[in-house]
Amino acid sequence: MVRAPLRSTASNALKIVVVGGFGVGKTTLVRAVSEIRPLSTEEIMTHAGVGIDDAGGVETKTTTTVAFDFGRITLNEEMVLYLFGAPGQERFWFLWDRLFSGTLGVVVLVDTRRVADSWYAIDRLEHHGMSFIVAVNDFGGPRHSVEQVRNALSLSADVPIIQCDARERESSKKVLITLVNHLYALSTAQETVS
Amino acid sequence: MSPRPLDGEDPDRLYTITGGRSRADESRLDLVTLIVSECDPTPGMQSEHVKILRMSRRPTAVVEISSELRLPVSIVKILLCDLLDTGRVTARHPSSASTPSRLPDSAVLKQVLVGLEKL
Numbered sequence: 001m002v003r004a005p006l007r008s009t010a011s012n013a014l015k016i017v018v019v020g021g022f023g024v025g026k027t028t029l030v031r032a033v034s035e036i037r038p039l040s041t042e043e044i045m046t047h048a049g050v051g052i053d054d055a056g057g058v059e060t061k062t063t064t065t066v067a068f069d070f071g072r073i074t075l076n077e078e079m080v081l082y083l084f085g086a087p088g089q090e091r092f093w094f095l096w097d098r099l100f101s102g103t104l105g106v107v108v109l110v111d112t113r114r115v116a117d118s119w120y121a122i123d124r125l126e127h128h129g130m131s132f133i134v135a136v137n138d139f140g141g142p143r144h145s146v147e148q149v150r151n152a153l154s155l156s157a158d159v160p161i162i163q164c165d166a167r168e169r170e171s172s173k174k175v176l177i178t179l180v181n182h183l184y185a186l187s188t189a190q191e192t193v194s
Numbered sequence: 195m196s197p198r199p200l201d202g203e204d205p206d207r208l209y210t211i212t213g214g215r216s217r218a219d220e221s222r223l224d225l226v227t228l229i230v231s232e233c234d235p236t237p238g239m240q241s242e243h244v245k246i247l248r249m250s251r252r253p254t255a256v257v258e259i260s261s262e263l264r265l266p267v268s269i270v271k272i273l274l275c276d277l278l279d280t281g282r283v284t285a286r287h288p289s290s291a292s293t294p295s296r297l298p299d300s301a302v303l304k305q306v307l308v309g310l311e312k313l
Contacts, residue, residue, distance in 0.1 A: 003262070005252035006228070011286045013226035013255055014298075014306065033313060041261040044268055065266060070257055075309025079302075082226050082255065099225055099267070102290035104298050104306070131297065173313050180307050187300040 004036050009077045016176065017100055019086045019125070020109035021117030025137045025166035026085030027069045029109060032172035034071025034083060042067045043095055066092050068099075083176075088121040096128060105183045106132040107175055109166065112144045115152045122153060133160040133182055135175045211242055211265070212272045222278070223271050228253035228286040242273050243282070250283055 018026045030038050042065040069085040084100070086092060106125055110118045118134075125132050136149055144152075146161045155161070162178050165171045230253050235244040246259055260270040277283040290298060 003249070003258075006254065008252055010228055010253045012289050013224075013228055013286075014288060014290065014302075015226055039258065039261040041257060041264075042266050044266045070261075072255075073309065073313065075306060079305060079309065080228075080255075081306060081309070082257065084225075102224060102288060104290070104303070169313075173310060177307065177310050180303055180310060183298060184300055184303040184307065187297045187303055190297055191300055 006072075006080055007074065007077060010074070010080050011078045013080045013082055014075075015082050015084060015100060015103040016105060016107065016179065017084045017086050017103050018107045018109055019088050019121050021088050021111065021114060021121075024109045024111045024114075024117070026087075026109055029107075029135075029137075029164075029166035029172045029175065030069060030071040030083045030085050032166060032169045033073060033176065035073055036071055038069045038071045038085070040067055040069045043099060045091065045094055064091070066095055068092075088117065090120065093124045096124070103130065105179050106130050107179055108132055108134045110134055110136050110149065110153070111139060112136055112149060113139065115149065118153060122155070131183055131186055133162065133175075133179045135162050135164045135166075135178075137164060137166045208265075208269055211240075212269055215272055219275060223256055223274060223285065224288050224290075225257045225267065226255045226288050228255055229259065229274060229283050230254075230286065231283050233282050240273075243277060246273060246277060247282060253286060 018029055020026050027038050045064050045066055046062070066087070068087070071083050073081045073083070075081055086100070108118055108121055108125070122132070134149065134153065134155065136144070136146070146163065150161055160178055160182050162175055164175050229246070229250045231247040231250040233247065235247045242263060242265070245263060249259060249262060256270060256274065257267065259274070260267045263270060274283065278285060289302060
């Protein structure tokens, strides 16, 4: 594979995470805006063998891997933005701090046919104190209004929701801009207070 | 679609690559810390180190090295710490690393917005 290297002046890389259930379009969204074909890699999770039969004092450990995809956008001479597609499944959250501490913010990608898939992710993001927006991927089914989705997710009024088509570059770009605008508003509000 | 090279990965191989160590000082390297090689590979060097030095002639994020080597992130961090300790690579740390729990600086976010608008 021919790699597309970063500029030699690149010095500050940032992270945005797109989280959602299986098949919701995370990689599609990343691909729509990324300057490289999305890549994938894995991280190891080791669990101590809690609740497993005592094997004669030998500590049992199970090792699993969690896979995730990513792409990137060069923002300027120094800054590059990495976009990660993260599965919303439960075991992934054990790795959140290790992989995604320092993330600017998060896009929760929702399929309106499976809204309940997002409840757990939103709960965990709130637990981790992450700022996020909700993007509703349009699968061509009956359209749900933003307010219907907000109610279904019990989201507070200050979390932005946006409809999108993750296959479209302009639409996916708008999702990212909506997130960063939201973060910017939060950040300037905080700076004014302090 | 994407390959899953590690499913069924031989644990012995990972053990050999890292010399049996299971953990690097994780706080030293972020997923998106940019690695830059400071020298060329030399004969006799471990093959993974050779690959990293070749890849990182231009700044390369830890996560891209992990993907290219088809090794888990934590294994790659161990390899990178070896190279950092011997001065063979340098690291450009993300500005967020200093304030992981706070909201990002509005000046940084402004630059991100400008970059995204140009897409």
